[in-house]
Amino acid sequence: MAVDSAKLVEIIKAISEKITENKEYLTQLDSAIGDADHGINMSKGFRAVVEKISGMEGKDCGTILKTVGMTLISTVGGASGPLYGTAFMKAGQAVTGKSHLDFNDLITLMEAALEGIKYRGKAEKGEKTIVDALEPAVEALKRHREEGVEVALREAVEEAKKGMEYTKDIIAKKGRASYLGERSLGHQDPGATSCYIMLETMAAQLLDGKKS
Amino acid sequence: MVGIVLVSHSPRIAEGTLDLVKQMVGDKVPIEIAAGTADGRLGTDAAAIERKIRKVHEGDGVLVMVDLGSAVLSAEFAIENLGEPLKSATVIADAPFVEGTVAAAIEASFGKSLAEVRAAAEGVKAYSKLG
Numbered sequence: 557m558a559v560d561s562a563k564l565v566e567i568i569k570a571i572s573e574k575i576t577e578n579k580e581y582l583t584q585l586d587s588a589i590g591d592a593d594h595g596i597n598m599s600k601g602f603r604a605v606v607e608k609i610s611g612m613e614g615k616d617c618g619t620i621l622k623t624v625g626m627t628l629i630s631t632v633g634g635a636s637g638p639l640y641g642t643a644f645m646k647a648g649q650a651v652t653g654k655s656h657l658d659f660n661d662l663i664t665l666m667e668a669a670l671e672g673i674k675y676r677g678k679a680e681k682g683e684k685t686i687v688d689a690l691e692p693a694v695e696a697l698k699r700h701r702e703e704g705v706e707v708a709l710r711e712a713v714e715e716a717k718k719g720m721e722y723t724k725d726i727i728a729k730k731g732r733a734s735y736l737g738e739r740s741l742g743h744q745d746p747g748a749t750s751c752y753i754m755l756e757t758m759a760a761q762l763l764d765g766k767k768s
Numbered sequence: 769m770v771g772i773v774l775v776s777h778s779p780r781i782a783e784g785t786l787d788l789v790k791q792m793v794g795d796k797v798p799i800e801i802a803a804g805t806a807d808g809r810l811g812t813d814a815a816a817i818e819r820k821i822r823k824v825h826e827g828d829g830v831l832v833m834v835d836l837g838s839a840v841l842s843a844e845f846a847i848e849n850l851g852e853p854l855k856s857a858t859v860i861a862d863a864p865f866v867e868g869t870v871a872a873a874i875e876a877s878f879g880k881s882l883a884e885v886r887a888a889a890e891g892v893k894a895y896s897k898l899g
Contacts, residue, residue: 597811626815629845633804633811635838638845641814676841731837 557705559657562613567761572602574757585746589733594746601632621648646672659705663697670694683729689719689748709759720752770876770885771824775843776803776835777810785866793877798824812839817846829857829882835865861889
């Protein structure tokens with residue numbers, strides 16, 4: 557796997573499209589246990605991102621990822637702004653100056669993103685958040701490192717999906733949903749869902765059309 | 769004097785709170801609002817918070833009042849981004865938004881320190897409204 561800046565911009569544009577396609581769905585999930593704005597906020601944020609990074613193909617990958625982070629922070633509006641924003645900033649810092657990313661870089665930046673989200677949200681796995689999808693995915697990438705990018709990405713997406721579905725069975729401990737307590741049971745977390753959508757889109761892009 | 773930034777999802781919550789505060793301290797205390805998104809949705813914006821912190825800082829520190837969820841995350845992000853010495857001179861109050869802001873502004877108007885202003889805001893949690 558080798559991703560240059562142009563490919564990175566393409567992947568982020570694809571993520572933006574998928575988020576916008578799922579705007580209603582994410583907002584619907586959020587209306588059950590939150591403030592009914594996750595899809596709208598994420599779509600606003602990623603549309604601003606696409607505007608910002610179009611034409612950045614000549615910049616290094618770290619700068620592009622940091623720009624994504626800063627843009628999300630100032631345009632999303634909800635908690636997903638500082639959370640995903642911090643994740644992209646940390647990911648960018650982890651690959652500062654690189655014009656190409658290989659599989660090891662991908663693992664490094666995903667680990668940094670996870671660390672950033674956990675730090676910002678003071679969240680751990682099992683609290684019905686983004687972390688429930690992201691952490692199993694990052695663990696799978698590391699676990700399958702030796703088997704190569706294709707296997708590792710497929711496993712990561714699979715684990716993220718399981719993690720996302722698992723959020724139905726747990727009580728929200730963070731954010732607006734935590735006010736609902738046990739009444740948050742049975743509902744899938746919107747943050748874990750948007751995270752899964754982003755991971756799945758990234759994997760599909762990296763696997764270059766191969767069925768993920 | 770300690771400056772105060774009001775971070776709310778809703779401009780109307782922040783403006784209404786500021787009206788209450790001004791009744792008591794007038795324009796003595798530097799207070800700014802960072803509320804809602806740039807395009808008018810309910811939400812918070814770390815970049816706006818950072819600008820407002822810089823604006824109210826007179827050298828004695830800044831207290832940030834927050835409402836729900838993302839207000840805290842956005843404020844924390846903004847503070848980390850400030851750079852020193854302002855970063856160490858800015859704190860978030862763990863306090864009810866309206867009552868805490870009123871208590872903090874009164875304390876600040878007497879020229880109290882950042883620690884005292886923060887303690888006044890956080891002290892309202894122990895105050896019983898029903899006596």
